[in-house]
Amino acid sequence: MSNELYISATPQGDRIALSQNKRLIEYHFDETEHQYSVGDIYFGTVKKVVSGLNAAFIDIGYEKDAFLHYHDLSPNINSLNKFTKDVIAKRPINLRLKNFNLEPQIDKLGKIGDVLQKNQPILVQVVKEPISSKGPRLSCDISIAGRYIVLVPFSNSVNISKKITSKQERQRLHKLLTSVKPENFGVIVRTVAEGKEVADLQRDLENCVEKWDNGMKQLKNAKPRERIISEMDRAASILRDMLNDDFDSIVVDTKETFDSLRSLLQNIAPQKEKILKLHTGKSKLFEQYGIEKQIKSLFGRSVSLPSGGYLIIEHTEALHVIDVNSGNKSTSEIDQEATALSVNKEAAIEIARQLRLRDMGGIVVIDFIDMKKVENKRDVHEVLKDEMKTDRSKYTILPISKFGLSQITRQRVRPEMNVVTREACPACGGTGTIQASIAVTDHIENHIEYLFTKQNEKKISIILHPFIHAYYKQGLISRQMKWFFKYKKWVNIIKDTSLGMVEYHFLDRNGDEIELNN
Incomplete structure (x- = not known):
């Protein structure tokens, strides 16, 4: 199994694609101006305490106050509040919590009004x-x-990931981290720590403590609503959480991203630095590696299955509904039960992929094709569970009911990823009529002649639909070569599947688009 990560920069932010064996499994858009990412730590102010909800609303700068429930306060909230007050007041205090006296933990069934007050x-x-x-x-x-x-912070426990099953390894990690962790800091050992050397674990621990220390230094002079500690960007967090021996390619298209990820890899996995590559090709990164085509085909309302079946995915405010259909698969098996089992297994694999791809959260109801045999329902349920094992979000899967429905709850920590796959026609602007498509090549020829003879361009490039691209490239002496013989200047031709059949763009030698009078 191989994993590939592709990162393409746009003016609005980074597009991030994670593929497994060339199949797209995760897609993210990390906006440049994006705020309030999961993991960010803010210096907030209590705006309202609502005893009926046992919750408070906190101002951290968003247009709507953020929500904080009593159950999310942490047992050591009094220690956190005491430390925060000391730091803000600039009292002499060790920012790394050395010799800090922890306050008693709060009651699990207490009231938020006993812990927080307005304007705190x-x-x-x-x-x-x-x-x-x-x-x-x-x-x-x-x-x-x-x-x-x-x-x-403000804890002294060492907890080991449940996915580390070896009793001997759990004991080793517990003993090791207990001996090296700082005072008044707890540690949760992640699954990837299994088998790692003490030097790797201690270096990672020191990096985290230093990040806390730097954040607390910033807190001393911070103003309300200010971000104190920032989580990594989406691409870096994917690498931090998922990088393993199966990763064999990371491709980016900007020098800034390349330098940033190289620095990260040198820190967390120096042996993997060689798999990082800077894309310098003339075609777009997502275009060259087939990511763009997969995005357009996988985010629609209907998603095809390999054998002819298909999924219909509907979204509502309360839940997501996925309907499984056999399509033209219905006549290819011996009987209806065999057909249903075959399609449902394929659907279970694709559904697990779609949940990650679209980052669908909340309640998901899947209407599988009806199966009569209990063992067949169990088989499909097991396939779905196996495919969901690699999902980083928390989830629960219920067995298939007698109505053929499977219910999934999946943790949602960010807005669902949605890609518009139905586009307004770039040629007609939605009117339904276009200029005769047969004449598009004549228009391109006229523009080339005008740019070379009248505008005196030295070098030009054309971005075209793949069909038109092939028209100009085919033949022993292609039309592209004939232009070179005629004008003594080379025309670079670039294909782009995102363009309409009759859509094209001219670029000058600097890569800037040339305005044309059609």
């Missing part, structure tokens, strides 16, 4: 980004994620 300053962490009309969801259970461990 508070340190909070974003656990869910703003979704729909809701503001961010917050927690006071502060944590700082590293490659191998998660650092938890």
Whole structure:
């Protein structure tokens, strides 16, 4: 199994695609101006305490106040509040919590009014980004994620990931981290720490403590609404959480991103630095590696399955509904039960992929094709569970009911990823009529002649639909070569599947688009 990560920069932000064996499994858009990412720590102010909800609304600068429930306060909230007040007041205090006296933990069934008051300053962490009309969801259970461990201030426990099953390894890690962790810091050991050397774990621990220390130095002079500690960008966090021996390619198209990720790799996995590549080709990164085509085909209302079946995916405010259909697969098996089992297994694999790809959260209801045999329903359920194992979000899958329905709850921490796959026709602008498509080549020829003879361009490039691109490239002496013989200047031709059949763009020698009078 191979993993490939592709990062393409746009003026609005970075497009991030993660593929497995050339199949797209995750797609993210990391906006340049994006705020309130999961993991960010803010210096907020309590705006309202609502006893009926046992929650408070916190101002961290978003247009709507963020939501903080009592259960998200952390048992050590009193220690956090005491430390925050000391730092803001610039009292002499060790920012790394050495010799800090922890306050008693709060009651799990207590009331928020006993802990927080209006206008109180508070340190909070974003656990869910703003979704729909809701503001961010917050927690006071502060944590700082590293490659191998998660650092938890105001705690002294060492917890090991349940996915590390070896008793001997769990004991080794527990003993090791207990001996090296700083005072008044707890540690959660991540799955990827299994088998790692003490030097790797200690370096990761020190990086997390230093990140906390730098954030607290900033808190000394911070103003309300200010971000104190920032989580990594989406691409870096994917690498931090998922980088393993299966990763064999990371391709980016800007020098800034290349330098940033190279620095990260040198820190967390120096042996993987060689898999990082800078894309310098003439065609777009997503175009060259087939990502653009997969995005356009996978985000529609209807998603095809390999054997002829298809999924219909509908989204509502409350839940997502996925309907499985057999399509032209219905006549290819011996009987209806065999057909249903075959299509449902394919559908289960694709559905697990779609949940990650679109980052669908909340309640998901899947209407599988009816199966009569209990063992067949169990088989499909097991396939779905196996495919969901690689999902980083928390989820619960219920067995298929007698109505053929499977219900999934999946943690949603950021808005669902949605890509518009139905586009207004660039040629007709939605009117339904276009200039005769047969004449498009004549228009291109006229523009080339005008640019070379009248405008005296030295070098030009044309971005075209693949069909028109092939028309100019085919033949022993192609039309592209004939232009060179005629004008003694070379025309670079670039294909782009995102363009309409009769759409084209001319670029000058600097790569800037040339305005044309059609």
